[in-house]
Amino acid sequence: MIKSLSLAIVLTGVAVRLHAAPLGLPPVPVPDDNPQTPAKIALGDKLFHDKRISADGKVSCSTCHEKSMGFTDHKRVSEGFKKLTGTRNAPTVINSAYMKTLFLDGREPDLEGQSTQPPVNPVEGGLPNHNAELKIIRADPDYVKAFKAVFGVDGKHITMTEVSRAIASFERTVVAGDSAFDRYYFAGEKNAMDAGQVRGLKVFLEQGRCVSCHRIEQTQALFMDHRFHNIGIGFKRIRGKEGDTAAAFLASKHGGANVDHTVLSNENMSEVGRFAVTENLTQVGAFKTSTLRNIELTQPYMHDGSLKTLEDVIDFYNNGGRLKDTDPVSPFMSGGIRPLDLSDQQKQDLVAFLKALTSPSMAELANKKGGTTP
Protein backbone atom coordinates (compact mmCIF):
# COMPACT_ATOMS: atom_id res chain seq x y z
CA MET A 1 0.00 0.00 0.00
CA ILE A 2 1.35 3.42 -0.92
CA LYS A 3 1.30 5.52 2.23
CA SER A 4 2.87 8.73 1.00
CA LEU A 5 0.33 11.26 -0.20
CA SER A 6 2.73 13.30 -2.24
CA LEU A 7 5.15 10.86 -3.78
CA ALA A 8 6.91 12.59 -6.66
CA ILE A 9 7.70 10.41 -9.65
CA VAL A 10 8.81 10.99 -13.21
CA LEU A 11 6.76 9.52 -16.03
CA THR A 12 7.92 9.90 -19.63
CA GLY A 13 9.65 13.12 -18.79
CA VAL A 14 6.67 14.60 -16.97
CA ALA A 15 7.16 15.45 -13.33
CA VAL A 16 3.95 14.66 -11.54
CA ARG A 17 2.87 14.59 -7.94
CA LEU A 18 0.59 11.89 -6.70
CA HIS A 19 -2.32 12.27 -4.34
CA ALA A 20 -4.39 9.78 -2.36
CA ALA A 21 -7.36 8.18 -4.11
CA PRO A 22 -10.48 6.11 -3.42
CA LEU A 23 -10.39 2.34 -3.00
CA GLY A 24 -9.35 0.61 -6.21
CA LEU A 25 -7.63 3.58 -7.79
CA PRO A 26 -4.00 4.69 -7.79
CA PRO A 27 -3.07 8.13 -6.47
CA VAL A 28 -4.23 10.92 -8.79
CA PRO A 29 -1.29 12.25 -10.82
CA VAL A 30 -1.06 16.05 -10.69
CA PRO A 31 1.42 18.00 -12.86
CA ASP A 32 4.03 19.93 -10.93
CA ASP A 33 3.16 23.14 -12.73
CA ASN A 34 -0.53 22.88 -11.90
CA PRO A 35 -0.91 21.92 -8.23
CA GLN A 36 -4.39 21.41 -6.84
CA THR A 37 -5.79 24.16 -4.57
CA PRO A 38 -9.37 24.50 -3.33
CA ALA A 39 -9.76 27.95 -4.92
CA LYS A 40 -8.46 26.75 -8.28
CA ILE A 41 -10.74 23.72 -8.23
CA ALA A 42 -13.74 25.95 -7.44
CA LEU A 43 -12.80 28.25 -10.32
CA GLY A 44 -12.48 25.27 -12.67
CA ASP A 45 -15.85 23.96 -11.49
CA LYS A 46 -17.46 27.30 -12.37
CA LEU A 47 -15.81 27.44 -15.80
CA PHE A 48 -16.80 23.82 -16.48
CA HIS A 49 -20.47 24.65 -15.91
CA ASP A 50 -20.52 28.10 -17.53
CA LYS A 51 -22.79 28.11 -20.59
CA ARG A 52 -21.76 31.64 -21.51
CA ILE A 53 -18.49 30.23 -22.86
CA SER A 54 -20.00 29.30 -26.23
CA ALA A 55 -21.24 30.99 -29.38
CA ASP A 56 -24.92 30.96 -28.38
CA GLY A 57 -24.43 31.09 -24.61
CA LYS A 58 -26.07 27.69 -24.21
CA VAL A 59 -23.19 25.19 -24.20
CA SER A 60 -20.74 24.43 -21.40
CA CYS A 61 -18.41 21.48 -20.75
CA SER A 62 -21.20 20.08 -18.60
CA THR A 63 -23.64 20.09 -21.53
CA CYS A 64 -21.95 16.92 -22.78
CA HIS A 65 -20.37 15.92 -19.46
CA GLU A 66 -23.35 16.16 -17.12
CA LYS A 67 -22.68 14.87 -13.62
CA SER A 68 -26.13 13.31 -13.25
CA MET A 69 -25.39 11.20 -16.34
CA GLY A 70 -22.02 9.82 -15.32
CA PHE A 71 -20.41 12.96 -16.75
CA THR A 72 -21.71 12.13 -20.24
CA ASP A 73 -24.82 13.26 -22.14
CA HIS A 74 -26.61 9.96 -22.94
CA LYS A 75 -26.68 11.00 -26.59
CA ARG A 76 -25.30 8.92 -29.46
CA VAL A 77 -23.02 11.77 -30.45
CA SER A 78 -22.65 15.09 -28.68
CA GLU A 79 -24.73 18.14 -29.46
CA GLY A 80 -23.07 21.54 -29.57
CA PHE A 81 -24.30 25.06 -30.18
CA LYS A 82 -27.29 25.48 -32.50
CA LYS A 83 -27.89 21.75 -31.85
CA LEU A 84 -25.06 20.90 -34.24
CA THR A 85 -23.87 17.34 -33.79
CA GLY A 86 -20.38 15.90 -33.81
CA THR A 87 -19.25 12.42 -34.78
CA ARG A 88 -18.34 10.90 -31.44
CA ASN A 89 -19.93 9.80 -28.21
CA ALA A 90 -18.95 11.95 -25.22
CA PRO A 91 -16.46 10.04 -23.06
CA THR A 92 -16.91 10.37 -19.31
CA VAL A 93 -14.84 12.82 -17.31
CA ILE A 94 -14.84 10.39 -14.38
CA ASN A 95 -11.26 9.20 -13.78
CA SER A 96 -9.98 11.04 -16.85
CA ALA A 97 -7.35 12.32 -14.39
CA TYR A 98 -5.55 9.00 -14.98
CA MET A 99 -5.56 9.11 -18.77
CA LYS A 100 -2.21 9.47 -20.51
CA THR A 101 -3.83 10.91 -23.61
CA LEU A 102 -7.14 12.73 -24.00
CA PHE A 103 -9.93 12.46 -26.58
CA LEU A 104 -10.87 9.11 -28.10
CA ASP A 105 -7.95 9.35 -30.54
CA GLY A 106 -5.54 10.72 -27.91
CA ARG A 107 -4.92 13.93 -29.82
CA GLU A 108 -4.18 15.93 -26.66
CA PRO A 109 -1.57 14.92 -24.08
CA ASP A 110 -3.35 16.18 -20.96
CA LEU A 111 -6.54 17.56 -19.49
CA GLU A 112 -5.20 21.10 -19.80
CA GLY A 113 -4.80 20.72 -23.58
CA GLN A 114 -8.10 18.87 -23.96
CA SER A 115 -10.10 21.57 -22.20
CA THR A 116 -9.06 24.25 -24.67
CA GLN A 117 -10.56 22.54 -27.75
CA PRO A 118 -14.35 22.12 -27.39
CA PRO A 119 -15.26 25.81 -26.83
CA VAL A 120 -13.70 26.69 -30.20
CA ASN A 121 -14.82 23.61 -32.13
CA PRO A 122 -17.37 24.60 -34.82
CA VAL A 123 -19.82 21.85 -33.81
CA GLU A 124 -19.32 22.19 -30.04
CA GLY A 125 -18.89 25.58 -28.35
CA GLY A 126 -18.74 27.31 -31.71
CA LEU A 127 -16.60 30.27 -30.61
CA PRO A 128 -14.40 31.58 -33.45
CA ASN A 129 -11.17 31.49 -31.44
CA HIS A 130 -9.67 31.58 -27.96
CA ASN A 131 -9.70 35.38 -27.85
CA ALA A 132 -13.48 35.23 -27.98
CA GLU A 133 -13.44 32.79 -25.07
CA LEU A 134 -11.07 34.98 -23.05
CA LYS A 135 -13.18 38.06 -23.77
CA ILE A 136 -16.19 36.41 -22.10
CA ILE A 137 -14.14 35.43 -19.07
CA ARG A 138 -12.33 38.77 -18.70
CA ALA A 139 -15.66 40.64 -18.81
CA ASP A 140 -16.94 38.91 -15.66
CA PRO A 141 -15.77 40.69 -12.47
CA ASP A 142 -16.17 37.50 -10.43
CA TYR A 143 -13.82 35.63 -12.78
CA VAL A 144 -11.34 38.54 -12.74
CA LYS A 145 -11.29 38.40 -8.95
CA ALA A 146 -10.93 34.61 -8.88
CA PHE A 147 -8.13 34.48 -11.47
CA LYS A 148 -6.29 37.19 -9.53
CA ALA A 149 -6.63 35.20 -6.31
CA VAL A 150 -5.68 31.84 -7.83
CA PHE A 151 -3.06 32.76 -10.43
CA GLY A 152 -2.11 36.33 -9.52
CA VAL A 153 -3.01 37.62 -13.00
CA ASP A 154 -4.96 40.78 -13.81
CA GLY A 155 -8.09 40.58 -15.95
CA LYS A 156 -6.59 41.50 -19.30
CA HIS A 157 -3.68 39.14 -18.70
CA ILE A 158 -5.80 36.04 -18.19
CA THR A 159 -4.77 33.53 -20.88
CA MET A 160 -5.87 30.05 -21.94
CA THR A 161 -3.04 28.67 -19.79
CA GLU A 162 -4.79 29.76 -16.60
CA VAL A 163 -8.25 28.85 -17.90
CA SER A 164 -7.16 25.36 -18.92
CA ARG A 165 -5.29 24.77 -15.67
CA ALA A 166 -8.33 25.68 -13.60
CA ILE A 167 -10.64 23.39 -15.61
CA ALA A 168 -8.11 20.52 -15.46
CA SER A 169 -7.78 20.96 -11.70
CA PHE A 170 -11.52 20.60 -11.30
CA GLU A 171 -11.57 17.53 -13.56
CA ARG A 172 -8.85 15.91 -11.44
CA THR A 173 -11.34 15.88 -8.58
CA VAL A 174 -13.88 13.88 -10.60
CA VAL A 175 -12.44 10.60 -9.43
CA ALA A 176 -14.50 7.59 -8.41
CA GLY A 177 -13.68 4.11 -7.14
CA ASP A 178 -15.19 2.40 -4.06
CA SER A 179 -17.41 0.19 -6.22
CA ALA A 180 -18.76 -3.22 -5.19
CA PHE A 181 -15.95 -4.73 -7.26
CA ASP A 182 -13.34 -2.65 -5.37
CA ARG A 183 -14.69 -3.79 -2.04
CA TYR A 184 -14.73 -7.42 -3.22
CA TYR A 185 -11.36 -7.45 -4.96
CA PHE A 186 -9.20 -4.98 -3.07
CA ALA A 187 -10.79 -4.91 0.40
CA GLY A 188 -11.63 -8.61 0.72
CA GLU A 189 -15.38 -8.11 1.27
CA LYS A 190 -16.53 -11.42 -0.15
CA ASN A 191 -20.20 -10.42 -0.04
CA ALA A 192 -19.72 -7.11 -1.84
CA MET A 193 -20.57 -8.74 -5.20
CA ASP A 194 -23.41 -11.23 -5.72
CA ALA A 195 -22.90 -14.69 -7.22
CA GLY A 196 -23.65 -13.55 -10.78
CA GLN A 197 -21.16 -10.71 -10.53
CA VAL A 198 -18.48 -13.04 -9.18
CA ARG A 199 -19.11 -15.39 -12.13
CA GLY A 200 -19.03 -12.35 -14.42
CA LEU A 201 -15.59 -11.37 -13.08
CA LYS A 202 -14.34 -14.83 -14.03
CA VAL A 203 -15.67 -14.40 -17.58
CA PHE A 204 -14.10 -10.93 -17.65
CA LEU A 205 -10.70 -12.38 -16.70
CA GLU A 206 -10.82 -15.56 -18.78
CA GLN A 207 -13.07 -16.51 -21.68
CA GLY A 208 -14.28 -12.95 -22.30
CA ARG A 209 -10.68 -11.71 -22.64
CA CYS A 210 -11.90 -8.26 -21.52
CA VAL A 211 -9.04 -7.75 -19.07
CA SER A 212 -6.47 -7.79 -21.90
CA CYS A 213 -7.30 -4.12 -22.55
CA HIS A 214 -9.54 -3.18 -19.61
CA ARG A 215 -6.80 -3.81 -17.08
CA ILE A 216 -7.02 -4.87 -13.46
CA GLU A 217 -3.74 -4.59 -11.55
CA GLN A 218 -2.76 -6.09 -8.22
CA THR A 219 -3.54 -3.02 -6.10
CA GLN A 220 -5.74 -0.92 -8.37
CA ALA A 221 -7.80 -1.07 -11.54
CA LEU A 222 -8.34 1.66 -14.12
CA PHE A 223 -9.99 -0.76 -16.59
CA MET A 224 -7.99 0.80 -19.43
CA ASP A 225 -4.59 0.25 -21.02
CA HIS A 226 -3.86 3.74 -22.42
CA ARG A 227 -3.63 2.17 -25.86
CA PHE A 228 -5.59 2.28 -29.12
CA HIS A 229 -7.28 -0.66 -30.82
CA ASN A 230 -9.40 -1.26 -33.88
CA ILE A 231 -12.26 -3.36 -32.55
CA GLY A 232 -14.48 -3.21 -35.64
CA ILE A 233 -16.76 -0.33 -34.60
CA GLY A 234 -17.32 2.12 -37.45
CA PHE A 235 -15.97 -0.36 -40.00
CA LYS A 236 -19.23 -0.44 -41.96
CA ARG A 237 -19.11 3.31 -42.56
CA ILE A 238 -15.77 3.29 -44.37
CA ARG A 239 -15.63 -0.34 -45.49
CA GLY A 240 -13.63 -0.59 -48.71
CA LYS A 241 -12.90 3.15 -48.51
CA GLU A 242 -10.26 3.00 -45.77
CA GLY A 243 -7.44 3.97 -48.12
CA ASP A 244 -9.33 6.83 -49.77
CA THR A 245 -10.56 8.10 -46.41
CA ALA A 246 -7.08 7.99 -44.86
CA ALA A 247 -5.55 9.69 -47.91
CA ALA A 248 -8.25 12.40 -47.94
CA PHE A 249 -7.71 12.97 -44.23
CA LEU A 250 -3.94 13.34 -44.67
CA ALA A 251 -4.37 15.73 -47.59
CA SER A 252 -6.69 17.82 -45.45
CA LYS A 253 -4.40 17.72 -42.39
CA HIS A 254 -1.24 18.51 -44.34
CA GLY A 255 -3.14 21.28 -46.07
CA GLY A 256 -3.49 22.94 -42.69
CA ALA A 257 -6.90 21.70 -41.55
CA ASN A 258 -7.45 21.52 -37.78
CA VAL A 259 -7.57 17.84 -36.74
CA ASP A 260 -10.00 18.55 -33.90
CA HIS A 261 -12.42 20.22 -36.30
CA THR A 262 -12.05 17.62 -39.06
CA VAL A 263 -12.64 14.49 -36.99
CA LEU A 264 -15.69 15.93 -35.26
CA SER A 265 -17.26 17.36 -38.43
CA ASN A 266 -16.67 14.61 -40.98
CA GLU A 267 -18.22 11.24 -40.13
CA ASN A 268 -16.01 9.24 -42.47
CA MET A 269 -12.78 10.92 -41.43
CA SER A 270 -13.70 10.44 -37.79
CA GLU A 271 -13.36 6.71 -38.40
CA VAL A 272 -9.63 6.85 -39.15
CA GLY A 273 -9.22 7.03 -35.34
CA ARG A 274 -5.71 7.19 -33.93
CA PHE A 275 -4.28 7.37 -37.46
CA ALA A 276 -5.41 11.02 -37.48
CA VAL A 277 -2.77 11.75 -34.85
CA THR A 278 0.13 9.41 -35.62
CA GLU A 279 -0.41 8.83 -39.36
CA ASN A 280 0.61 5.27 -38.61
CA LEU A 281 -1.11 2.74 -40.87
CA THR A 282 -1.28 0.23 -38.05
CA GLN A 283 -3.69 2.55 -36.26
CA VAL A 284 -6.36 3.07 -38.91
CA GLY A 285 -9.69 2.79 -37.10
CA ALA A 286 -8.03 2.42 -33.70
CA PHE A 287 -9.60 4.22 -30.74
CA LYS A 288 -8.54 4.56 -27.12
CA THR A 289 -9.60 1.90 -24.66
CA SER A 290 -12.32 3.44 -22.51
CA THR A 291 -12.49 2.85 -18.79
CA LEU A 292 -15.33 0.60 -17.65
CA ARG A 293 -15.82 2.24 -14.28
CA ASN A 294 -19.37 3.61 -13.99
CA ILE A 295 -20.12 2.22 -17.45
CA GLU A 296 -23.68 1.54 -16.34
CA LEU A 297 -24.23 5.31 -16.12
CA THR A 298 -22.78 6.31 -19.50
CA GLN A 299 -24.89 4.74 -22.24
CA PRO A 300 -24.88 4.64 -25.23
CA TYR A 301 -21.54 2.99 -25.91
CA MET A 302 -18.55 2.86 -28.24
CA HIS A 303 -16.75 5.79 -29.88
CA ASP A 304 -19.67 6.49 -32.20
CA GLY A 305 -22.36 5.79 -29.61
CA SER A 306 -23.74 3.10 -31.89
CA LEU A 307 -24.54 0.50 -29.21
CA LYS A 308 -27.38 1.33 -26.84
CA THR A 309 -26.99 -1.20 -24.04
CA LEU A 310 -24.32 -3.21 -22.27
CA GLU A 311 -26.02 -6.33 -23.64
CA ASP A 312 -25.46 -4.98 -27.18
CA VAL A 313 -21.79 -4.38 -26.37
CA ILE A 314 -21.27 -7.91 -25.06
CA ASP A 315 -23.00 -9.36 -28.15
CA PHE A 316 -20.74 -7.25 -30.36
CA TYR A 317 -17.59 -8.62 -28.72
CA ASN A 318 -19.01 -12.14 -28.55
CA ASN A 319 -19.44 -12.04 -32.34
CA GLY A 320 -15.78 -11.09 -32.77
CA GLY A 321 -16.22 -7.35 -33.33
CA ARG A 322 -19.44 -7.63 -35.34
CA LEU A 323 -23.12 -6.90 -34.71
CA LYS A 324 -24.03 -10.26 -36.24
CA ASP A 325 -21.79 -13.28 -36.61
CA THR A 326 -22.50 -13.26 -40.35
CA ASP A 327 -21.17 -9.70 -40.82
CA PRO A 328 -17.76 -9.27 -42.51
CA VAL A 329 -14.69 -8.66 -40.34
CA SER A 330 -12.67 -5.49 -40.83
CA PRO A 331 -9.23 -6.34 -42.29
CA PHE A 332 -7.78 -3.66 -39.99
CA MET A 333 -9.23 -5.18 -36.83
CA SER A 334 -6.98 -5.92 -33.86
CA GLY A 335 -5.95 -9.58 -33.69
CA GLY A 336 -7.15 -9.70 -30.10
CA ILE A 337 -10.79 -9.37 -31.15
CA ARG A 338 -12.28 -12.77 -31.93
CA PRO A 339 -15.52 -14.69 -31.40
CA LEU A 340 -15.80 -15.57 -27.71
CA ASP A 341 -18.41 -18.33 -27.74
CA LEU A 342 -20.01 -17.10 -24.51
CA SER A 343 -23.23 -18.73 -23.29
CA ASP A 344 -26.31 -16.63 -22.52
CA GLN A 345 -25.59 -17.13 -18.83
CA GLN A 346 -21.99 -15.93 -19.23
CA LYS A 347 -23.19 -12.85 -21.12
CA GLN A 348 -25.71 -12.05 -18.38
CA ASP A 349 -23.02 -12.53 -15.73
CA LEU A 350 -20.66 -10.23 -17.58
CA VAL A 351 -23.28 -7.47 -17.69
CA ALA A 352 -23.94 -8.03 -13.96
CA PHE A 353 -20.21 -7.67 -13.29
CA LEU A 354 -20.02 -4.41 -15.27
CA LYS A 355 -22.76 -3.06 -13.01
CA ALA A 356 -20.53 -3.85 -10.02
CA LEU A 357 -18.16 -1.13 -11.29
CA THR A 358 -20.51 1.73 -10.40
CA SER A 359 -19.20 4.07 -7.71
CA PRO A 360 -21.68 4.99 -4.94
CA SER A 361 -20.79 8.68 -5.36
CA MET A 362 -21.68 8.63 -9.06
CA ALA A 363 -24.82 6.52 -8.53
CA GLU A 364 -25.96 9.10 -6.02
CA LEU A 365 -25.43 11.96 -8.48
CA ALA A 366 -27.38 10.04 -11.11
CA ASN A 367 -30.23 9.11 -8.80
CA LYS A 368 -30.79 12.71 -7.86
CA LYS A 369 -32.12 13.27 -11.33
CA GLY A 370 -33.78 9.91 -11.77
CA GLY A 371 -30.67 8.39 -13.30
CA THR A 372 -30.27 4.85 -14.45
CA THR A 373 -28.57 3.28 -11.47
CA PRO A 374 -30.32 0.71 -9.30
Place this chain on the structure above:
Amino acid sequence: MSRIDRREFLRRGGALLAAGSLPLSLVEVAFGRASTENFTFAYISDSHLTHLGGTRFVRNWDRGLIRAVAEANLLEPRPDFFFYGGDIAQFGKSEEIDHGLEILAALRGDVHYVMGEHDYYLDLGEHWRKQLGPDHYSFVSVRPSTPLPE
Protein backbone atom coordinates in the same frame (compact mmCIF):
# COMPACT_ATOMS: atom_id res chain seq x y z
CA MET B 1 12.81 17.85 -15.77
CA SER B 2 10.32 19.95 -17.70
CA ARG B 3 6.85 18.83 -18.62
CA ILE B 4 6.31 17.28 -21.99
CA ASP B 5 4.97 20.01 -24.25
CA ARG B 6 2.55 19.70 -27.11
CA ARG B 7 5.17 19.75 -29.83
CA GLU B 8 7.23 17.10 -28.06
CA PHE B 9 4.13 14.98 -27.52
CA LEU B 10 3.33 15.08 -31.21
CA ARG B 11 6.94 14.40 -32.14
CA ARG B 12 7.06 11.32 -29.93
CA GLY B 13 3.78 10.12 -31.37
CA GLY B 14 5.44 10.33 -34.78
CA ALA B 15 8.60 8.59 -33.63
CA LEU B 16 6.58 5.53 -32.68
CA LEU B 17 5.59 5.31 -36.31
CA ALA B 18 9.09 4.30 -37.32
CA ALA B 19 9.10 1.50 -34.78
CA GLY B 20 5.82 -0.09 -35.87
CA SER B 21 5.47 -3.64 -34.63
CA LEU B 22 3.95 -5.31 -37.69
CA PRO B 23 6.25 -7.05 -40.15
CA LEU B 24 5.74 -4.26 -42.61
CA SER B 25 8.04 -1.50 -43.80
CA LEU B 26 8.88 0.64 -46.80
CA VAL B 27 12.51 0.60 -47.91
CA GLU B 28 14.10 2.86 -50.47
CA VAL B 29 16.92 1.07 -52.24
CA ALA B 30 19.63 3.22 -53.79
CA PHE B 31 20.80 1.02 -56.64
CA GLY B 32 18.23 0.61 -59.37
CA ARG B 33 19.02 -0.03 -63.02
CA ALA B 34 20.64 3.38 -63.16
CA SER B 35 21.97 5.44 -60.30
CA THR B 36 19.04 7.82 -60.64
CA GLU B 37 16.46 5.05 -60.40
CA ASN B 38 15.84 4.23 -56.79
CA PHE B 39 13.04 1.84 -56.06
CA THR B 40 10.94 0.85 -53.08
CA PHE B 41 9.29 -2.33 -51.92
CA ALA B 42 7.06 -3.40 -49.07
CA TYR B 43 8.10 -6.44 -47.06
CA ILE B 44 5.83 -8.93 -45.35
CA SER B 45 6.87 -12.29 -43.90
CA ASP B 46 6.43 -14.91 -41.22
CA SER B 47 2.66 -15.33 -41.27
CA HIS B 48 3.01 -18.95 -40.05
CA LEU B 49 -0.58 -19.74 -40.99
CA THR B 50 -1.58 -22.85 -39.11
CA HIS B 51 -4.03 -25.43 -40.44
CA LEU B 52 -6.30 -26.98 -37.82
CA GLY B 53 -8.17 -29.33 -40.15
CA GLY B 54 -10.82 -29.00 -42.83
CA THR B 55 -11.25 -25.32 -43.61
CA ARG B 56 -10.15 -24.17 -40.15
CA PHE B 57 -6.98 -22.19 -39.49
CA VAL B 58 -5.63 -20.50 -36.35
CA ARG B 59 -7.41 -17.15 -36.38
CA ASN B 60 -4.62 -14.98 -34.93
CA TRP B 61 -2.17 -15.67 -37.75
CA ASP B 62 -4.85 -15.29 -40.40
CA ARG B 63 -5.88 -11.91 -39.01
CA GLY B 64 -2.26 -10.75 -38.83
CA LEU B 65 -1.66 -11.47 -42.51
CA ILE B 66 -5.01 -10.01 -43.60
CA ARG B 67 -4.20 -6.85 -41.68
CA ALA B 68 -0.66 -6.61 -43.09
CA VAL B 69 -2.06 -6.89 -46.61
CA ALA B 70 -4.71 -4.23 -45.92
CA GLU B 71 -2.12 -1.85 -44.49
CA ALA B 72 0.41 -2.52 -47.27
CA ASN B 73 -2.27 -1.62 -49.79
CA LEU B 74 -2.57 1.81 -48.17
CA LEU B 75 1.14 2.68 -48.49
CA GLU B 76 1.64 5.99 -50.20
CA PRO B 77 3.70 6.48 -52.31
CA ARG B 78 3.06 3.04 -53.74
CA PRO B 79 5.96 0.60 -53.39
CA ASP B 80 7.33 -0.68 -56.70
CA PHE B 81 6.67 -4.25 -55.60
CA PHE B 82 5.89 -6.41 -52.58
CA PHE B 83 8.32 -8.90 -51.18
CA TYR B 84 7.17 -11.89 -49.14
CA GLY B 85 10.16 -13.05 -47.10
CA GLY B 86 9.16 -16.60 -46.22
CA ASP B 87 7.13 -18.80 -43.87
CA ILE B 88 3.62 -18.43 -45.21
CA ALA B 89 3.01 -21.79 -43.53
CA GLN B 90 3.61 -23.13 -40.05
CA PHE B 91 3.76 -26.86 -40.81
CA GLY B 92 4.55 -26.61 -44.52
CA LYS B 93 1.14 -28.04 -45.43
CA SER B 94 -0.25 -27.37 -48.88
CA GLU B 95 -3.47 -26.09 -47.24
CA GLU B 96 -1.47 -23.46 -45.38
CA ILE B 97 0.44 -22.29 -48.44
CA ASP B 98 -2.72 -22.12 -50.56
CA HIS B 99 -4.60 -20.29 -47.80
CA GLY B 100 -1.79 -17.75 -47.50
CA LEU B 101 -1.59 -17.17 -51.25
CA GLU B 102 -5.32 -16.54 -51.30
CA ILE B 103 -4.93 -13.81 -48.66
CA LEU B 104 -1.82 -12.38 -50.35
CA ALA B 105 -3.66 -12.23 -53.67
CA ALA B 106 -5.36 -9.11 -52.32
CA LEU B 107 -2.06 -7.19 -52.50
CA ARG B 108 -2.37 -4.54 -55.18
CA GLY B 109 0.89 -4.96 -57.12
CA ASP B 110 3.53 -7.54 -58.02
CA VAL B 111 4.63 -9.90 -55.24
CA HIS B 112 7.93 -11.80 -55.18
CA TYR B 113 8.35 -14.72 -52.81
CA VAL B 114 11.14 -16.39 -50.91
CA MET B 115 10.67 -19.89 -49.50
CA GLY B 116 10.97 -20.18 -45.72
CA GLU B 117 12.01 -23.34 -43.90
CA HIS B 118 8.44 -23.71 -42.60
CA ASP B 119 7.22 -23.68 -46.22
CA TYR B 120 9.86 -26.25 -47.07
CA TYR B 121 10.27 -29.01 -44.54
CA LEU B 122 7.13 -31.13 -44.91
CA ASP B 123 7.53 -31.93 -48.63
CA LEU B 124 10.96 -30.38 -49.26
CA GLY B 125 9.32 -27.37 -50.91
CA GLU B 126 7.41 -29.30 -53.56
CA HIS B 127 4.03 -27.58 -53.13
CA TRP B 128 5.58 -24.12 -52.78
CA ARG B 129 7.49 -24.61 -56.06
CA LYS B 130 4.37 -25.94 -57.76
CA GLN B 131 2.49 -22.74 -56.84
CA LEU B 132 5.24 -20.15 -57.10
CA GLY B 133 7.99 -21.56 -59.32
CA PRO B 134 11.70 -22.13 -58.74
CA ASP B 135 13.06 -21.25 -55.32
CA HIS B 136 16.14 -19.60 -56.82
CA TYR B 137 15.35 -16.85 -59.30
CA SER B 138 15.99 -13.29 -60.27
CA PHE B 139 13.45 -10.81 -61.55
CA VAL B 140 13.14 -7.44 -63.19
CA SER B 141 10.67 -5.10 -61.61
CA VAL B 142 9.26 -2.56 -64.03
CA ARG B 143 7.08 0.40 -63.20
CA PRO B 144 4.07 0.57 -65.49
CA SER B 145 5.33 3.83 -67.00
CA THR B 146 8.88 2.55 -67.56
CA PRO B 147 9.80 0.95 -70.91
CA LEU B 148 10.99 -2.65 -70.66
CA PRO B 149 14.78 -3.12 -70.67
CA GLU B 150 16.24 -4.24 -74.01
